[in-house]
Amino acid sequence: MQDILIWLASGLGLGLSPRAPGTVGSLLAIPLAWWLLSLPQYRRMIISLILIFAAIPLCDAASRWLGGGDVQQIVADEIVAMPLAVILLSAATRVWSVPLGYVLFRVFDIIKPFPVGWAEGLDGGGGLGIVADDVVAAIYAAIIIAVIYRLTRGRSTHSS
Numbered sequence: 681m682q683d684i685l686i687w688l689a690s691g692l693g694l695g696l697s698p699r700a701p702g703t704v705g706s707l708l709a710i711p712l713a714w715w716l717l718s719l720p721q722y723r724r725m726i727i728s729l730i731l732i733f734a735a736i737p738l739c740d741a742a743s744r745w746l747g748g749g750d751v752q753q754i755v756a757d758e759i760v761a762m763p764l765a766v767i768l769l770s771a772a773t774r775v776w777s778v779p780l781g782y783v784l785f786r787v788f789d790i791i792k793p794f795p796v797g798w799a800e801g802l803d804g805g806g807g808l809g810i811v812a813d814d815v816v817a818a819i820y821a822a823i824i825i826a827v828i829y830r831l832t833r834g835r836s837t838h839s840s
Contacts, residue, residue: 682745688756689742695755703786705755709762713778716767724767731760732811740807749805750813758789761814765821769829777825784821789814796820 690696695705716724735756742754765781788796800813
């Protein structure tokens with residue numbers, strides 16, 4: 681059972697990548713985001729919340745088995761949080777929003793501006809903090825995408 685949970689927490693093994701495991705592992709978030717975008721808004725949110733809340737104990741258990749804290753191999757938190765960067769916005773129906781959401785999410789997850797880094801320590805390195813910092817990073821990315829969408833929507837409306 682432990683091996684299966686670690687396999688899931690590592691993004692089906694992608695988090696075991698020797699280089700940039702968070703970036704490689706969170707690639708699974710891209711098809712998840714596209715799939716979620718195909719659903720009505722309320723279903724997106726319900727499924728996202730279920731995945732996020734399921735990731736907390738999964739990441740917590742995997743963290744304990746792998747030595748504690750937000751170890752690099754655990755990427756389930758990135759996978760379930762990144763889609764939040766796009767599924768909350770009407771702009772997410774644009775082709776560029778998912779790849780941009782992925783890039784922005786990774787930037788905020790790596791540089792950890794306040795309160796991303798703070799959220800990581802919410803429960804002393806357990807599952808809640810492991811997932812919470814990624815949720816906050818996704819919210820930052822969603823804000824940037826919303827601003828870009830607002831600016832580009834204004835331009836495309838005037839040029840028509």
